[in-house]
Amino acid sequence: MSSTSASQPRDFYRDADADQRVTSTLRSYLRFYRDGQDAREAEAAHQQRHTDYAEMVNQYYDLATDFYERGWGKSFHFAPRFAGESFAASLARHEHYLALRLGLRAGQTALDVGCGVGGPMRAIARFSGARVDGINNNDYQLEKLARYNQEAGLDAQCRGIKGDFMALPMADASYDAVYAVEATCHAPDRVGVFREVARVLKPGGRFAVYEWCLTDRYDASNETHRRIKRDIESGDSLPDMCSTHAILDAVRAAGLEVEDSADVAERSDPSTPWYLPLEGEGRDFTSIRRSAPGRFVNNHLIGVLEKLKVIPAGSKAVSDMLNVGADALIEGGHTGIFTPCFFVLAKKPGNASTANATNGGTRDEGAQ
Numbered sequence: 161m162s163s164t165s166a167s168q169p170r171d172f173y174r175d176a177d178a179d180q181r182v183t184s185t186l187r188s189y190l191r192f193y194r195d196g197q198d199a200r201e202a203e204a205a206h207q208q209r210h211t212d213y214a215e216m217v218n219q220y221y222d223l224a225t226d227f228y229e230r231g232w233g234k235s236f237h238f239a240p241r242f243a244g245e246s247f248a249a250s251l252a253r254h255e256h257y258l259a260l261r262l263g264l265r266a267g268q269t270a271l272d273v274g275c276g277v278g279g280p281m282r283a284i285a286r287f288s289g290a291r292v293d294g295i296n297n298n299d300y301q302l303e304k305l306a307r308y309n310q311e312a313g314l315d316a317q318c319r320g321i322k323g324d325f326m327a328l329p330m331a332d333a334s335y336d337a338v339y340a341v342e343a344t345c346h347a348p349d350r351v352g353v354f355r356e357v358a359r360v361l362k363p364g365g366r367f368a369v370y371e372w373c374l375t376d377r378y379d380a381s382n383e384t385h386r387r388i389k390r391d392i393e394s395g396d397s398l399p400d401m402c403s404t405h406a407i408l409d410a411v412r413a414a415g416l417e418v419e420d421s422a423d424v425a426e427r428s429d430p431s432t433p434w435y436l437p438l439e440g441e442g443r444d445f446t447s448i449r450r451s452a453p454g455r456f457v458n459n460h461l462i463g464v465l466e467k468l469k470v471i472p473a474g475s476k477a478v479s480d481m482l483n484v485g486a487d488a489l490i491e492g493g494h495t496g497i498f499t500p501c502f503f504v505l506a507k508k509p510g511n512a513s514t515a516n517a518t519n520g521g522t523r524d525e526g527a528q
């Protein structure tokens with residue numbers, strides 16, 4: 161097990177090798193989604209996404225992380241939102257809710273499965289007082305995470321660990337609690353990743369997760385639904401999306417006891433659906449940039465800058481790919497066939513420690 165240092169992170173898009181690096185990484189990533197019209201080619205690509213998921217997801221986040229940070233911040237996830245609540249406040253509440261339901265407190269240690277650049281990790285550590293380790297298989301994100309933890313004064317409380325969440329580099333029964341924020345959707349096998357979660361949890365410990373899922377409204381015979389699913393998968397590096405029922409089945413198959421589950425996206429105020437930031441709201445620069453009109457303008461600007469050789473070759477193609485995913489997410493929200501906020505709270509059988517005995521019952525996320 162190794163933790164990252166807090167050295168200055170490299171910039172994927174800003175050095176002498178950026179042209180070659182961006183174009184080759186993008187070319188390699190896109191081969192995972194060469195579905196086309198040929199059934200055999202589509203099946204081969206589908207199998208490759210499962211077999212080589214670690215390479216696929218690593219390439220995606222090498223390409224996407226800088227775009228995410230500039231348009232979204234350091235917490236790469238969605239959240240239900242209430243009337244009058246800011247986007248940033250909704251993200252923080254969504255993160256704090258996990259700590260609340262897990263009963264996290266000072267003296268405990270939690271694992272963040274697929275920790276990104278550490279936005280949720282730092283919020284949960286501050287909120288709960290617990291120590292938080294994060295597992296991530298992407299070196300670029302881990303470099304950034306170490307720097308951000310140090311800048312926040314949390315490097316003694318939070319750390320990133322290099323590793324694959326399908327084979328966690330931790331001992332059995334290492335953690336009081338485990339959580340994942342829209343990360344295990346990248347796993348090729350949900351039962352497999354949840355079994356690893358169960359293995360590193362202490363007996364009586366709890367696991368909380370927000371999952372990307374297809375809802376009961378998804379109709380596999382509907383061509384539009386299939387296209388939305390496919391575009392979300394390719395634009396967000398998912399091997400294959402599954403239903404909410406499949407997630408619950410996988411959690412149970414991993415040996416965990418489901419205590420609560422809900423699509424918390426449904427708790428949003430109708431005026432502020434979870435996908436609103438992608439559609440457009442607010443007049444500040446960041447809000448405009450992540451909106452549909454802002455992404456359209458920014459995408460064309462990236463194309464101009466690429467032609468002028470101000471930014472690396474391939475940047476426009478990366479932006480195109482991410483915009484396809486963003487547009488599909490909006491469609492998935494409008495049609496109701498997709499949610500990024502399926503919440504599950506589960507427990508590992510055994511005697512819970514006194515410090516981990518409280519889990520917040522079945523309170524709604526809006527009850528905080």
